Amino acid sequence: MSGLVCPVPLGPGEQILLAHGGGGRLTRDLIEKELLPALRNPALEPLADGAVLDVPAGRLAFTTDSFVVQPLFFPGGDIGTLAVNGTVNDLAMCGAQPLYLSLGLILEEGLPLADLRRVVASVAQAARAAKVVVVTGDTKVVERGKGDGVFAHTSGVGVVRAKDPLGATEVRTGDAVLVSGPIGQHGVAVMAVRDGLAFANPIVSDCAPVADAVMALIDAGVTLRCLRDPTRGGVSSALNEIASQAGVEIELDEAALPVTDEVAGACEVLGLDPLYVACEGRFLAFVAREDADRALALLRSRDDCRGAARIATVKPASAGIVTMRTRIGGVRVVDMLSGEQLPRIC
Amino acid sequence: MKYLEEYRDGAAAQEYLAAIRKLVTRPWTLMEVCGGQTHSIVRYGLDEMLPPELTLIHGPGCPVCVTPIHLIDRAVAIARTPGVIFASFGDMLRVPGSSSDLLRARAAGADVRIVYSPLDAVAIAEANPERQVVFFAVGFETTAPANATAVLLASKKRLTNFSILVAHVRVPPAIAAILSSPFCKVQGFLAAGHVCTVMGTGEYHDLAARYAVPIVVTGFEPVDILHGVAMAVRQLEEGRHEVEIAYGRAVRPEGNLPARQAVEEVFEVVDRTWRGLGGIPASGLGLRERFAAFDAERRYPEPGPPAAESPDCIAGLVLQGLKKPRECGAFGTRCTPEHPLGAPMVSSEGACAAYYLYRRRAAAAAPS
Secondary structure (H helix, E strand, C coil): CCCCCCCCCCCCCCECCHHHHCCCHHHHHHHHHHHHHHHCCCCCCCCCCCCCCCCCCCCEEEEEEEECCCCCEECCEEHHHHHHHHHHHHHHHCCEEEEEEEEEEEEECCCEHHHHHHHHHHHHHHHHHHCCEEEEEEEEEECCCCCCCEEEEEEEEEEECCCCCCCHHHCCCCCEEEECCCCCHHHHHHHHHHCCCCCCCCCCCCCCCCHHHHHHHHHCCCCEEEEECCCCCHHHHHHHHHHHHHCEEEEEEHHHCCCCHHHHHHHHHHCCCHHHCCCCCCCEEEECHHHHHHHHHHHHCCHHHCCCEEEEEEEECCCCEEEEECCCCCEEECCCCCCCCCCCCC | CCCCHHHHCHHHHHHHHHHHHHHCCCCEEEEEEEHHHHHHHHHCCHHHHCCCCEEEEEEEECHHHHCCHHHHHHHHHHHHCCCEEEEECHHHCCCCCCCCCHHHHHHCCCEEEECCCHHHHHHHHHHCCCCEEEEEEEECCCCHHHHHHHHHHHHHCCCCCEEEEEEEECHHHHHHHHHHCCCCCCCEEEEEHHHHHHHCCCCHHHHHHHHCCCEEEECCCHHHHHHHHHHHHHHHHHCCCCEEECCCCCCCCCCCHHHHHHHHHHEEEEEEEECCCEEEEEEEEEECHHHHHHEHHHHCCCCCCCCCCCCCCCHHHHHCCCCCHHHCCCECCCECCCCCCCHHHCCCCCHHHHHHHHCHHHHHHCCC
16 A cells, blocks of 8 residues: 555446535536436526526416326326426416426436436426426435435426416306316326236326417417316316315216226226326316307317316305216215225225 | 126116116115125115115125224234235225224334235235235135135245235125124125125025025126116015025126135134124134144234224114114214224225215205
């Protein structure tokens, strides 16, 4: 031994190290080599502390969401597509055209760099598809075992295009409820991968942006009262929230609910009810009765909403409740999900 | 979807309803044994579509609901044992024991995993030779063959880190217990289709003859259930009491012989305590002596003296069909799916949960 030897620093290898979050050279490399090339745009490019943006005249919608899906990758998307579409769709539910996103990533030490690249590529692709740009971001690294691979967080800004106020309190007796496509695909797709279930026809998540379809309804002058994306808790929970805020009865027509054979079959096997399973690329639109047919025809004419359906009607009630006219002619209450949906024994 | 749509078909249901209306000349009380049937009946509103002369009483056939509180406590204690992977069907996780449940145990650090088949639990044991894997073997005769197969497989593979906590129950002794109660109002039974898919109908002839009740083996979809009701009502109106099958696409009189053989090889009939009903002789299945090595009850110490049920819960009366869930003072107030006092509020197959989920409006409208 000839005195102290300064060890040669190891390269980052092919996985995320704690040093990637340390604020030094590896952090800079991570941002400049892995994130910036995929997401590059003039607002992000300076890599400043924040983005300075031009906004059109009018009112802004602003929303934020966190994403913790497991597995990170599933048929039809991954945590990157979810992080973009989740926030874009929340803006669309405010009647807003989404414009800008922030992206926060919390990475777990040991995450394969290839996985990160895949997620970032998905973010870039989903942002292009949704016509938004990622203008600011942040990354942190947590010790192995303290994260779940990747946690993502996005906030979004959009400009409100809806002329009328939207919200549960705008809902009126007689309104029709439309859904933009078959329900439950995202939740079942994720569950199938998580539980290692193989189906003859793999179920693909519906994860997609819905802003274009919403803007088309607004541009066509359809009288919209309320928009909601049925994510966690599915259609049932979304409708229950609205019914209780509006103090109305929402009566579902079971025969009209669009559910694909694959999802229906998987739900039978798993003992789940598609009404409670999450969608990530669908929306519910409360539409004035006189505009319902026109709105439905417009949605069905679009490639992204071909499976749209009119599923429910708003009725007067003393307290908020969701009911369902069953296929065989009975009526029942459709409740909010209590806890997580647990697969049944038999 | 084929094999599903046709049994949820509105027109077929209306035909059966019309036939039932034509058959009925006086009041009859039927019990559907299985929780899956209760769920369908309330979910589709079948009981409200039947003629007013017919009363349906919801039977004790929800395995989640009748698993005794001391076995839930036992499961929680085993799950908390360091090094144990506790595997269970999903809906057992929320069932309240005396002080905790498996979901809370999981939140506190226990390794509790949901599986869809006991064979998945065997696979987990193979993949984790340094850990003990315990599967919660709950259910009626329906799930017994798969659980027996898991034990046979683990035995063949000579796994020493796999065991099952057995809570198996049998339907016929429960029917006999209900019929021998002096308060029994039940005049006919819709027997559980999937139990009979496994076991056949042999055990039911003696019950039908001894207690002079028609027993109709019935399926789970709305049209299946109406079919079963129609056959039971016809027997009652004609003064017959026989065992009939209204679920021919699944049930043969002799049952599923290989499945029965597996059950027979691994399990023997034992006495069992039912939550809400108490002890019923010969109403359970336990592991045979030669499979004792796979018995979690023998591997893990008893956590303490068995706990008592909540005194507010009338599960016993509900499970015997003596009270409707709505007649319970705690229903929908102190007892909800979020905070269940008793098991019938927990599982989606439990009578109380079914009423809570699908009938709250009627409950609110009913005179208190």
